[in-house]
Amino acid sequence: MLMALVLLGYVNSGCASQAGPHQHKTMTARLDKIAAPLLAKDIDIANTPIFLKQDDRANASTDGQVVYITTGLMRRVSDLALTLIIAHELGHISLGHYWSESPPNQLEQEADRYGLFLLARAGLDYRSAVLLSTSAQSPHKSGMAPFTDEAKRAAYFRTIIAEIETLTVREISLIP
Numbered sequence: 001m002l003m004a005l006v007l008l009g010y011v012n013s014g015c016a017s018q019a020g021p022h023q024h025k026t027m028t029a030r031l032d033k034i035a036a037p038l039l040a041k042d043i044d045i046a047n048t049p050i051f052l053k054q055d056d057r058a059n060a061s062t063d064g065q066v067v068y069i070t071t072g073l074m075r076r077v078s079d080l081a082l083t084l085i086i087a088h089e090l091g092h093i094s095l096g097h098y099w100s101e102s103p104p105n106q107l108e109q110e111a112d113r114y115g116l117f118l119l120a121r122a123g124l125d126y127r128s129a130v131l132l133s134t135s136a137q138s139p140h141k142s143g144m145a146p147f148t149d150e151a152k153r154a155a156y157f158r159t160i161i162a163e164i165e166t167l168t169v170r171e172i173s174l175i176p
């Protein structure tokens, strides 16, 4: 089972252009650079491989050990949006979701929370990342998105932001 996340309501453009070897290398370098700040040495996911997958559809997934980001996703999102997507998948890994029997919505919320904490820990602009992930949505649904209600997801993100802000003010370390 691959836990797939399509947090972007992107409809596939249908563009079938394949990345050549050079493009692939450039995308891999970009992916490594984006993921690096998330893989903090002191947490269990520090050595998680982040692989680029040749696929024109926009998707991110994990098999519980590796994060897969498609070339189609790389083309469609900004670096900051991609950071949150990767952090979300790392959450699925760290929290052992691959083997969990909890309801999918619960797992998605837990991964969102973990992901946002990871961004905050890394000193990244987690508030903007949330806006990018929840506002630039296409009205169309992919049919794969676990979150059918984006407004609900945005509201959940706001509660996590408040939680992070409270912990930061109290100088409590951000452990997802």
Ligand SMILES: [Zn+2]
Binding pocket: 003, 004, 005, 088, 089, 092, 107, 108, 111
């Ligand atoms: Zn997910």
